[in-house]
Amino acid sequence: MKHEAMPASGSEEAEVQAAIWKSSLRDYGLLLTLLVIMAFFYFLTGGISIAPLNLTNLILQNSYVVIMALGMLLIIVAFYIDLSIGSVVGFVGGTAAMFMVGFPVPGLNIFVKLPWEVVVPLALVLGGLIGCVQGYFVAYAKIPSFIVTLAGMLVFRGLTGNMLMGQFVGPFDRDFQDISAGFLPDVTDFAVFKPLLGGSHFHWGAMTIGVIAVVLMIVLGLRRWRHARAEQMETEPLALFIGKMTIFSALILFITYQLATYKGLPEVLIIMAVLILIYAFITTRTTIGRRIYAIGGNRLAAELSGIRTNRLIFLTFVNMGVLAALAGLIVAARLNSATPSAGLGFELDVIAACFIGGASAYGGVGKVMGVVIGAFVMGVMNNGMSIYGLGIYWQQVVKGIVLLTAVYVDLYQKSKE
């Protein structure tokens, strides 16, 4: 009997290194795929796809997919699904629009109209309540989430139609629209800086924020990497780490530069970035995140480890409802009206983004960064194909094929390990 732990021999060490390279390459493979797709559309559209105006639009159009993908990731990791989010987007957006624009209460001589500052938190609560109802049926009544949320998809789409009576409801206050169409105030907005700029419209404030973000990312990333190495944790090779940092930095700097030459940083980009950071933290560093992964990895083992599985599953649906409500508000703000078909088919883009981003269809696996990149893969394709003028039906064909290919390649790589 060997009584001390076996030290990793030379060949084992090399194997571990090889395994890390492999798994890292898979992670970055996704990032490279995004870059390749961007390059492809750059040439296809003669450069329009990355022009400042279009890049701004791309972010505005995609923000809600990214935001909902964060919630969907938790649900998929826990080995569930939510098909209702597109309808929830429409329903919450519609309800919020009704209250902001105002409506007469039938039978009573009252006209209800609320300021947007009141409507926004109420709409988020409404989303949470919808999540509570669906979460109850999934977590406690044990009805498969596929069925519960399919029902939700029908019910909320129907309710939206009834409520809006086939009409567009809008417009809204300028301030509300700014959630989705507004930009951070920048140097060009203040008279003080005018002389310094000499007539240039470059948004130095936006660029500064971009540079600060890159510096922070590199400093924190490096600190983390060195700490990990010091603690003898598994670390990615330095070359890969530098490569990743370079690509990310270049991407962020390029995008902020393009945005700065146009209107600056969209407010929704900030909301999105903050949410991404929060969810990245929740999934990797908190007990709640760890437990959700454990539930998806082995529900029974998690339960027998004393984890309140039902409550956590319930909460992931509540969380999804709130994020879908937020997305509903953003969509309404962007269109400056609520329509009966708002959010139609969004669930498909969001779910596709999760799976393209490497979430496992068998539960327990998935990363926030992957899902964000996955969402942008979908977004860049949507946007690029539209500019190119590809018909909407062909767009669907292409997206379907990309989804299947991404998951196929992912599973094929895993099966080789």
Next chain:
Amino acid sequence: MNAILEMRGITKTFPGVKALADVNLVVKTGEIHAICGENGAGKSTLMKVLSGVYPYGSYEGDIVYEGETRRFDRIADSERVGIIIIHQELTLVPLLSIAENIFLGNEPAKMGVINWATAFNRTREVLKKVGLNEKPNTPVTNLGVGKQQLVEIAKALSKDVKLLILDEPTASLNEADSDALLKLLTEFRAQGITSILISHKINELAKVADSITVLRDGTTVETIDCHKEKISEGRIIKSMVGREMSDRYPHREPKIGEKLLEIKNWNVEHPHHAGREVVKGVNMHVNAGEIVGIAGLMGAGRTELAMSVFGRAYGRNVRGEATMDGKLVDLSSIQKAVACGIAYVTEDRKTLGLVLQEDIKSNVTLANLPGVAWRGVIDEAREQQVANRYRSSLNIRSSGIFQRALNLSGGNQQKVVLSKWLFAQPRVLILDEPTRGIDVGAKYEIYTIINELADAGKAVILISSEMTELLGICDRIYVMNEGKLVDEMPAADATQEKIMASIMRQYGTVQ
């Protein structure tokens, strides 16, 4: 006697690991040939090479079967010539009937239309051969594990088996079922069917085997002819581990303290069949520093009792009174049981114990995440310290705490599950079959850990189907049968015969 099978110089390498190095195996026609060795010695790999799971070309060496060199590309190739392997994990479809399972993928059919009359007749024939008195249309899920094992063997018989390979067939069987299975093998021997039997239970091998091949670290150590020399357990263990194991159970001076956990008049009903009592009026207690064993046959209600005490993780309508340190406690949910200091280490580590795709670190801290977190945020450095501490103190053999549980051997997986519960700082540990399916060396380590826990003042309840194990490390033994507590004895007075007698006595009075 001629050799039905000769495997010559088999070498199989996985990336970076040599699983088999120049292994030779000669199996004579009509014998029961046992293969034993520690976990990771290469037994299963060798059988996978033989049955074509690893196709020809992926290994070196020759397989000579019935005088011809064979090249199997897939399992179907080896099955066609009569080599049938029955795996440790049963491969029956629970909701299908016995007949459907037996002919699954091999249905007597014309143009895709199944001839059920033929299927049922042939099912009756093979069931008779294995001595299973069940109707062919009984769903497999209604049978016990022992009978399911017999269905697997019947399935092999339906395929005109010449060489039957059984991988740990008795691992999940109680002693009576195991004996019946071994007797069946001797009957097959009389009919000229050759068997290869892989097992950790050396006493069983000694009972039926004609020859025994011992593997160690991927090489053949020796083949023992059981008719030429008298074999003993010690003799084989020595060959397996490479040295003598004088004592299979580590010594311990029990220091037994106050009564810690007591349950009174404990009743549990089956979760799906209301009113069917699986635990009936059990009274039981365990003291601090004491190791208490629960003996019994499969289906005696031991796991059901343990899991129902552990926060009603099993059963419905759980009634009874539980006290700790003489005070009534509420054990109505797993969270409450854990908070009271009770831990249950499951018998089924893969489906109930581990998150297989997660690493050792995440599995170790899973039951006590707040122990490494501050306000819900995990302190990674502290978590790694904890994981490293258990990795070294329990001697978990791995490349590091970031190795995934999936890639660990059975014994090391068991240690990870144990670590998880040790880190939850329990006062009462319920261990359900903690050494099932793990090798002799790892078993000794687990026993040592159990002893240390008792010495540290914890109360340990040990459920085991291996009576020698209960006799070897317990202070006191309860005997359960059919949901009832039928006997209690100090381990010093207990023998296997006495335990069996108290089980049988109950049958005597019932019938």
